[in-house]
Amino acid sequence: MEGLESKSEVLVRADGKPRTKRKKNVQEDATSVIGPPPLRNTTGGDPPPVQEPIAIRDSVFPPDWIVPDGFYVEPDAIRTDEDVFVASPAFFVVASTSDEHNRNYGRMLTWRNSNGDWQEWVMDMPLLDGGMKELRAELLRAGLNIGYSGQEKKALREYILSSKPIRHITSTTRTGWREDSFVLPGLVIGSDAGNIRFAGMDSHFGLAKRGDIKSWKQIVGSMSAKNSRLVFAISAAFGSPCLKILNAESGGFHFRGRTSVGKTTALLAGASVIGGPESLRSWRTTANGLETIAEAHNDLPLMLDEIGQCEPRQVGEIAYLLANGQGKTRMDADANAQKRYRWQVLFLSSGEEKLSRYLERANVVVRGGQEVRLLDIEADAGQGYGILDDVKGFESSGEFIDAFQHAAKSNYGAVGLAFLERLTTDVDAARLFIQIRVQQFVSAHVPATSPGEVGRAASRFALVAAAGELASHYGLTGWLPGEATSAAAVLFGGWMASRGDHGFDLERRLELVREFVRENLSRFASGKPRSMPDGCAGLIVKDRGDELYLILPSVWREEVCKRDHPVEVIRSVKEAGFLVSDAGRVDKRHRVGSLNPYFYAIRASILETPGDKIGPGIAENAANAENTAA
């Protein structure tokens, strides 16, 4: 600690008296320190140039921290000049705080805990109000002893209020990106680390860490390699902080499959990146209950295990809510709008059945795009090993899974933090890295004729692939370049194929049209009417050997598509090859008497297609995706 001697001479109290009243164990060097370390990037690396601690004999204080009048401070306690006890060990009020909107003022307190580590806490000013019950409870919980006589409580309040920190920092209750820095509970990473603090008392996201990068790479990283589902889940965890960098939408992936196939294990793999096994959440919640959890996972991965535990009616709402990135605006008792929760998150989910099955069970109409918000992944890799592609010399897949679970529960957190360190160091380079790979993935795997939802889904798979590649590029995974991309390509191919097999939104929409035509055959006029009869749904006409149902746009909107988006339905009909339209349009003119109105023209062959089979277009798409993935 160079230069400490000279600085110590200027350390006096505001009233000009010496800073400490009683001196015990006076040491000439500064080996026994009681003051806080400088505000710094707590994950290591160089501290930002904020403040250096200054030694005065047996103490180290922040340079701009002045003992308030009427108090004296020693390593083991703060007391008033009249010897009224305030707290033990000594804590320092090192900064005033306020949030991004210059509200919610507070103070940052720092002290050395019983392990000898420096600990800090952002205290809300209103906690000083009244009997200070909450403040006192929080200090006690943090391991500080405080007095509880009236005099001691008064001294505690006065000590905090009369400490006049020179520094001011921003406090936030949001985790995730704040400009180029990343805020986590108890840890800020990035260039602004010295000037921001997380101020939540309790967070739904715990910053857990066990093992180091090397051990994670050697065990979790190497076991997951060549196991597409595990690589993908890990890459998705790296992907969540990348959403903001790309301004990409929130959304999830749902590992769907029979019991004991390894679904929860995949979620554990993701959680080993950051958060750890304790961060796995249950679907057993409500949309309202999930809002605070989602916000606590802003820019972080969120793992939701076992969709079957959720009330079917809530499932769709939750999928929608999470992907939409914001909760409902709530009113307080006086009908004032209260805080609205916001987040950007990539979430992983698990369960035995796909999202739409739960929605159907609850008689909920699947809203357009609901399933694209939670993309279905077949958990079984189809190799006879459940979720695994490769058991890597283990006797059985069960043994591999058990060993992997143990590894993921013993090594977590370090790679995620290292990833954020690298990401915050050069966001622009990371953005470029990801952007290039997302574009490459999409152009390699998405057929040009695909509808919008395929592109949307592909972009999410692509972002996961790119984030996994970025982590490998940073040297964190031990995977070969291309590993994360191959995993994502295999899963995207599977998604496309299952979309084809099971029908997804497209088949459901075709069924809407079939149902309407079949039930309203008598409302289609044939021949060449001079005008449209009342209650008519449209015309049935011949078209080069084909029969076409011409549906009036108003009927299309109000009747055919009353449970879905008219534009999405027409898009699906077109994609499946049943739409006939004028050049450059989705509708078609047809003369009726003296008028030439537009209709939606649907090939009658739509009625012949069995409900569980898909039109030609999508099957081609799925096959293309599989080929490119292979």
Ligand SMILES: Nc1ncnc2c1ncn2[C@@H]1O[C@H](COP(=O)(O)OP(=O)(O)OP(=O)(O)O)[C@@H](O)[C@H]1O
């Ligand atoms: N791929 C696998 N091969 C063999 N056994 C497995 C496999 N995956 C999981 N298991 C067995 O199932 C147990 C639970 O694993 P996990 O929780 O990942 O399965 P899951 O698919 O989530 O099951 P559930 O549907 O019950 O939630 C493991 O401890 C293991 O014994």
Ligand SMILES: [Mg+2]
């Ligand atoms: Mg499970």
